[in-house]
Amino acid sequence: MKKIVLAYSGGLDTTVIVPWLKENYDCEVIAACGDVGQETDWDKLEARALASGASKFIKLDQKDEFVSKYLMSLVKAGSPYEKKYLLGTSAARPLLAKGLAEVALAEGAQAIAHGCTGKGNDQVRFELGIKAFAPDMEVIAPWRIWEIQSREEEIAYLEKRGIPVPMKKSDSYSRDDNLWHISHEGLDLEDPANEPHYDGMLKMCTTPEKAPDKAEYVSIEFEKGEPIAVNGERLDPVLIVKKLNVIGGRNGIGIVDMVENRVIGMKSRGVYETPGGTIIMEAHDKLEQLCLDKKTLSFKMTVAQRFAEILYEGEWFSPLCTALQAFVDSTQEMVCGTVRLKLYKGSMMSAGTTSPYSLYDASLASFTTGPLFSHKDSTGFINLFGLPTKVRAKLNANIAVHGTAKATDAASPGSTGFTPPSGD
Numbered sequence: 001m002k003k004i005v006l007a008y009s010g011g012l013d014t015t016v017i018v019p020w021l022k023e024n025y026d027c028e029v030i031a032a033c034g035d036v037g038q039e040t041d042w043d044k045l046e047a048r049a050l051a052s053g054a055s056k057f058i059k060l061d062q063k064d065e066f067v068s069k070y071l072m073s074l075v076k077a078g079s080p081y082e083k084k085y086l087l088g089t090s091a092a093r094p095l096l097a098k099g100l101a102e103v104a105l106a107e108g109a110q111a112i113a114h115g116c117t118g119k120g121n122d123q124v125r126f127e128l129g130i131k132a133f134a135p136d137m138e139v140i141a142p143w144r145i146w147e148i149q150s151r152e153e154e155i156a157y158l159e160k161r162g163i164p165v166p167m168k169k170s171d172s173y174s175r176d177d178n179l180w181h182i183s184h185e186g187l188d189l190e191d192p193a194n195e196p197h198y199d200g201m202l203k204m205c206t207t208p209e210k211a212p213d214k215a216e217y218v219s220i221e222f223e224k225g226e227p228i229a230v231n232g233e234r235l236d237p238v239l240i241v242k243k244l245n246v247i248g249g250r251n252g253i254g255i256v257d258m259v260e261n262r263v264i265g266m267k268s269r270g271v272y273e274t275p276g277g278t279i280i281m282e283a284h285d286k287l288e289q290l291c292l293d294k295k296t297l298s299f300k301m302t303v304a305q306r307f308a309e310i311l312y313e314g315e316w317f318s319p320l321c322t323a324l325q326a327f328v329d330s331t332q333e334m335v336c337g338t339v340r341l342k343l344y345k346g347s348m349m350s351a352g353t354t355s356p357y358s359l360y361d362a363s364l365a366s367f368t369t370g371p372l373f374s375h376k377d378s379t380g381f382i383n384l385f386g387l388p389t390k391v392r393a394k395l396n397a398n399i400a401v402h403g404t405a406k407a408t409d410a411a412s413p414g415s416t417g418f419t420p421p422s423g424d
Helices: 012-025 042-051 063-077 088-107 122-133 151-160 237-250 275-291 294-312 319-331 377-385 387-402 407-411
Strands: 002-007 027-035 056-061 111-113 138-140 174-177 182-185 216-223 226-230 255-261 267-273 337-344 347-354
Touching (some): 012 027, 012 151, 027 042, 042 056, 063 088, 063 226, 063 237, 063 275, 063 294, 063 319, 088 111, 088 174, 088 294, 122 138, 216 275, 275 337, 275 347, 294 319, 377 387
Parallel strands (some): 002 027, 002 111, 027 056, 111 138
Antiparallel strands (some): 174 182, 216 226, 216 337, 337 347
C-alpha cells in the first residue's frame, strides 16, 4: 500500500482530501501539521484527522524556528509585499514544506499531498520547498485533478460520507493563521466592491471603532535589527510576537484589506490581521531611519522589495534569497535601540526613538549653527549639485532662440560658464 503524507491543517480542504486520497490511491494517509503558532486544539485536530481516515497524525513544533529564522529575516529586510502585505502565510510555507519533506523521507512515503488550489500561491511555495529537500518526491495536488469545483461541493462530499464538516457554512472563509497573522479570503471578499464584514470575520483584532478611547504606549527594544524586549521586559522571540499581538489586537492595529497580484498572474483580494507584526515592522523602520546612512537605507529599500517578491513567490531556498539575507544582516549590526509608539484606534504614532548608534546629530540638524557646519558651505554645494540643471536650461534657451541644439552652441564656453584649460 502506498504511503502519502498530507499537509494537514484540519480545514475544509484537507478534511476532504484524506478520504479522497484513500478512495483514489488505495493508500495510507499520514496527516502532518506544522505548529507555527496557529490557534487550535491539537487534541481535537488529531481526532479529526483520524476520524476522516488518516492512519497517523504527526505534529511538528516549528514555532521557534519560524519566528527566529523566518519572521526575523523579513523584519530585518523590512519587506511588505506590494506595500501592505506582511507575508504571514508566505513566511511560513517554506518551513512547513521543509517539515513535510523530512516527515515523508522518515516515513518512507512515496508522495506528498497538499490542499492548495490551482489558482493559489501556496502550491508554488509548498512544491518549491519540497523540491529543495526531496527533489524526487511525487507531489499530489487534488485541486488540480479532482472533479470537485467549489467549497459547497466539498461540504456535500463530507456530508455524504458522514464526516463532520469542520466549519459553519455561514463562516467558510478560506483562512490561514499562524503566530504572525490570520488571512481571510472568499465569500463576500471576492467582490472588491463589498465592504468587509469585520465584526463576523476578525479573530486577532478588534475594529478601530471598538478599540479603547485612550491611547496605549508600547516600547520595543532591538538588538542587531531584532526585537528583544517589550516595555522593558526581555522575552524570547515567540513571546514577543504573542505579547504584541495582544497589545496590537486590542487597539485595532494591523488590519489590511488589499487586492494583490498572485504568483500565477491573477489578482485576489484578502483581509489580513497582523497586529504584533505591524508594530514590530513600524518600530524597526523608525530605528533604521536613525541608524542607517542615506545610501545604505536607499539601497536596502530596493533589496526589501525584491526580498518580499522572492518570499511571496516561494523562493526562500534560492541562492539569491540567501545572498540578499547576507546583505540585510550586514546592515543590521548597528540597528540597536528602543522605539516607543503611541497606539490609538488602529493608528500608530512615533513617541520617541533612541539608539547608541544614532547618526542623528543635533548640532547639525538644529537651526542654530554648530561647529560641524557652516551655512556658507552650501553655496558651493548647490552650484555643483545644480550644474546639470544649469546646463540643461542653457541648452533649452539656445533651442528657443535658434530653433536647434547645435553641438557647437551647446559645447561653447559661453553656454556653460567654463573656460577651457590652457596647455598641450
